[in-house]
Structures are given as C-alpha cells and as structure tokens.
Amino acid sequence: MKIVEAKVVVTSPGRNFVTLKLTTDDGLTGLGDATLNGRELAVVSYLEDHVAPLLTGLDPHRIEDTWQYLYRGAYWRRGPVTMAAVAAVDTALWDIKAKAAGMPLYQLLGGASRDRIRAYGHANGATVPELMDSVRARLEEGYQAVRIQTGIPGLKAVYGVHAGVAHQQQRPLVEDWDTEAYLRHLPTVFEAVREEFGPELPLLHDAHHRLTPTQAARLGRDLEPYRPFWLEDCTPAENQEAFRQVRAATTTPLAVGEVFNSVHDYQTLITERLIDYVRSAVTHFGGITPLKKLFDFAALYQIRTATHGPEDISPVGLAAALHLDLAVHNFGIQEYSGHTTLTGEVFRHAYTFADGHLHPGEQPGLGVELDEALAARHPYEQAYLPVNRLQDGSLHDW
Structure with missing residues (x-):
C-alpha cells in the first residue's frame, strides 16, 4: 500500500477548518485536522508546499517512522504551525491503518x-x-x-x-x-x-x-x-x-x-x-x-x-x-x-x-467523513482570535 495523493481542504462552515486528506493506491482515505485558529493559511502552506510532496509513495502503515521523518527531518522542530501540519499527517495515517484493519481506532x-x-x-x-x-x-x-x-x-x-x-x-x-x-x-x-x-x-x-x-x-x-x-x-x-x-x-x-x-x-x-x-x-x-x-x-x-x-x-x-x-x-x-x-x-x-x-x-477508522462538495460551498474567511489590553492600553495575555 502506498500514498498516492495528499489534498488539503479549507472550509468555513461557521468558522475555519483545515483538513488533510490522504488517499492510498487501494482507495483507502484518511483525514487529519490541521486547524490553527487565526493562522490557518500558514499551516495550509506548510502542508501543500513542504509536506505533501514528501508523502506520495510512502507506506501509510509506517506511522512512527513518518512522524519522525516530518519532525526530525525538517531540522526546524516544534512550533504550532509545524506541529499542526505533522498532526494532520499522523492522524490521517492512523485513520487509514484502522480502516485497513476494519476496526475503530481505539481498538x-x-x-x-x-x-x-x-x-x-x-x-x-x-x-x-x-x-x-x-x-x-x-x-x-x-x-x-x-x-x-x-x-x-x-x-x-x-x-x-x-x-x-x-x-x-x-x-x-x-x-x-x-x-x-x-x-x-x-x-x-x-x-x-x-x-x-x-x-x-x-x-x-x-x-x-x-x-x-x-x-x-x-x-x-x-x-x-x-x-x-x-x-x-x-x-x-x-x-x-x-x-x-x-x-x-x-x-x-x-x-x-x-x-x-x-x-x-x-x-x-x-x-x-x-x-x-x-x-x-x-x-x-x-x-x-x-x-x-x-x-x-x-x-x-x-x-x-x-x-x-x-x-x-x-x-x-x-x-x-x-x-x-x-x-x-x-x-x-x-x-x-x-x-x-x-x-x-x-x-x-x-x-x-x-x-x-x-x-x-x-x-472503522476515526469515524469521520468529509463532504468535500459541501465544504467547497463554504470557503475560507479571514479570521483572528481576540487580543487583550489593560486599562492603560498596554497589550496583555489573552
């Protein structure tokens, strides 16, 4: 089994979500959440420009190895953008593995x-x-x-x-x-x-x-x-x-x-x-x-x-x-x-x-399916989390 496609879907059915969809050569699909509220498109770029090209041809069953490849292989480790992207890949791979096993993931x-x-x-x-x-x-x-x-x-x-x-x-x-x-x-x-x-x-x-x-x-x-x-x-x-x-x-x-x-x-x-x-x-x-x-x-x-x-x-x-x-x-x-x-x-x-x-x-799998046609009818909307200021106007932790 090999990964043949890595697709990023951005949709806003009330608020923005970023989803990675992996597809294997035998037709199994896996989903991963890559949403980083207020910085969604940064993760989209990380996935589309830097991660997706590395995934095609990989064995989806090698979850631990793929995680280490994306974490250690990038050299620049951690940070919310990187880890949201890695999370999406990892979760999608677990979804595929559990579907291949015919079991809910928790098993x-x-x-x-x-x-x-x-x-x-x-x-x-x-x-x-x-x-x-x-x-x-x-x-x-x-x-x-x-x-x-x-x-x-x-x-x-x-x-x-x-x-x-x-x-x-x-x-x-x-x-x-x-x-x-x-x-x-x-x-x-x-x-x-x-x-x-x-x-x-x-x-x-x-x-x-x-x-x-x-x-x-x-x-x-x-x-x-x-x-x-x-x-x-x-x-x-x-x-x-x-x-x-x-x-x-x-x-x-x-x-x-x-x-x-x-x-x-x-x-x-x-x-x-x-x-x-x-x-x-x-x-x-x-x-x-x-x-x-x-x-x-x-x-x-x-x-x-x-x-x-x-x-x-x-x-x-x-x-x-x-x-x-x-x-x-x-x-x-x-x-x-x-x-x-x-x-x-x-x-x-x-x-x-x-x-x-x-x-x-x-x-089997995560138990979530993405309706891509409906998702496409609700495109990304620019959005931010709030900021917080003290009574004197200085910025404080939100």
Whole structure:
C-alpha cells in the first residue's frame, strides 16, 4: 500500500477548518485536522508546499517512522504551525491503518479502558444571573460538569463571554482586562454558583494565562472553599518553574497545556507533579502518536488527561481525541463545546454525545467523513482570535 495523493481542504462552515486528506493506491482515505485558529493559511502552506510532496509513495502503515521523518527531518522542530501540519499527517495515517484493519481506532490503541467519556461544557454570561441561566442550559443538555466564565464589572469584553462566534473579522477583536477586578470578582461568582447548584456539580474555570504566579497562587487559594474541579492555564507556562509557587500555595487542582506542542513543554510540570491535568490537543501536539506518549508519561506521575476540545478543533480532531480518551487508563475529562449543525454536515461523524458523555462510535477508522462538495460551498474567511489590553492600553495575555 502506498500514498498516492495528499489534498488539503479549507472550509468555513461557521468558522475555519483545515483538513488533510490522504488517499492510498487501494482507495483507502484518511483525514487529519490541521486547524490553527487565526493562522490557518500558514499551516495550509506548510502542508501543500513542504509536506505533501514528501508523502506520495510512502507506506501509510509506517506511522512512527513518518512522524519522525516530518519532525526530525525538517531540522526546524516544534512550533504550532509545524506541529499542526505533522498532526494532520499522523492522524490521517492512523485513520487509514484502522480502516485497513476494519476496526475503530481505539481498538488499535489498546482497546477501551472505559465505556464512555465524561465531558464538560461551557457556561458563560456577562452577569452572574446570565451565567446561572447558561449553567442551567448546559445541565438540560445533559452535561454533568461545567466550565464557568463570567463578565467582570467595569469591563466591556472579557474572554469566555460572547454571543455566538466573534472570531470572523478583518482585525482582531480587542478585549479589556483588569486583574485586580477579576481576582475580587471570581470568588463571588463561584460562591453564587455553588449556592445555586450545590457542592456536587464539578465546576471548572479558565484563567487563560493572564495571571502572574503570585496572582495565580492567590486565586487558587481563594477558590479552595468552593472546591473547583480545576483552575486552568492560571499563568503562562513557558516558565514551567513558575508553577512551583502556585502549587506550594494552593490545593486547587491545576490544568495546563492547550498551547503546548511538545512533551518538552511539560517535562518539569510532570516530573515535579506541578499540575493535575494535561490539556494538549491532537491537532496542535503533532498527532495521536506523540499525544499517546505524553499521556503515558503523565500516567507515571498520577496526572490525568483533559484534551483540549474547543469549537476550532474540527470534528476530525475531536474524534481522534475521543479514541485516545476511550483507550488510555489515566483519562480525566474531555472538553466538548460542540459544533454547528452545518459543521456536522460537512464533517459527518460517528461520535455521539448523551447524558454528559461522549463515545467515538464503532465505525472503522476515526469515524469521520468529509463532504468535500459541501465544504467547497463554504470557503475560507479571514479570521483572528481576540487580543487583550489593560486599562492603560498596554497589550496583555489573552
């Protein structure tokens, strides 16, 4: 068996997605997600101009060797553009291998370690009453764990609180930020949600890299009475040692990693047990091959998985995550914010969501098929993620 075609498909059924489709000489196809939100076309060029010419003629069954070829062979390693492109190839190869075996992918990863995959949804509101309504809506949809994000008095636009998709525009949306106002407000939000929904509902929160280690330590400590499931991305983790200060100050569980694209980004965090959950996505970490290795590494230190699953991870990337979730023993929880109905039509998928849990389905491969004709009717739209500015106008971490 040989790869005879590598095709990149860009479509925007509500937001942009980049998909690699590999085809073999015996007609098998495999899909990989290469979406890098706000920098999609950089990955398209990387794939079309630099990677696709290397793939034709290769044996699709040699997944590990191909991963090493694309990672080590380029010399310029890591980075989100490179690793999204490598991820797309790796995922597509696993899709082909599982289809050739006539099995759902999770069976090739060791088989199921559980019957279903617990998911958490997103609840948000500009005000606390709006947040309460959003939590109720998630619970009515079946979620049994909820991430809560809310507006902050005095601020106009804050991460995690928006109406619909606010990312399709010619220039980045500018949000505003006041750390002290946030640190004062958030514990009152947790208190209100706990009073309304009780102590048993798992509540998660994303600080989105906006705090210093000292501020993160303070927040983690202030949230302890409300028993959050985790505090996510509490401080920029390029400086892994910063988490020592946070860890020493609070027992609030910590999750990090959605912007990571290499195991080296995690090494100190894992070996010193400075975090409780690894958050990387198949799409941005180089694929299924390295992410499975990361999960096994984390398991040695009693750290669990929590794969990144926002709207800009396509159904291809989400399906790949679900197969891993079902197979690995140290699974923790899966982010699932869902996709638009149109996205589900472009990417027909076997995975299901019911009673707050996901399952990848039993179709051979990933269980996702791309409707290329429908995808072509929804071309790329220029889009950016927002940026964040402090009250004095200086740029801050978004």
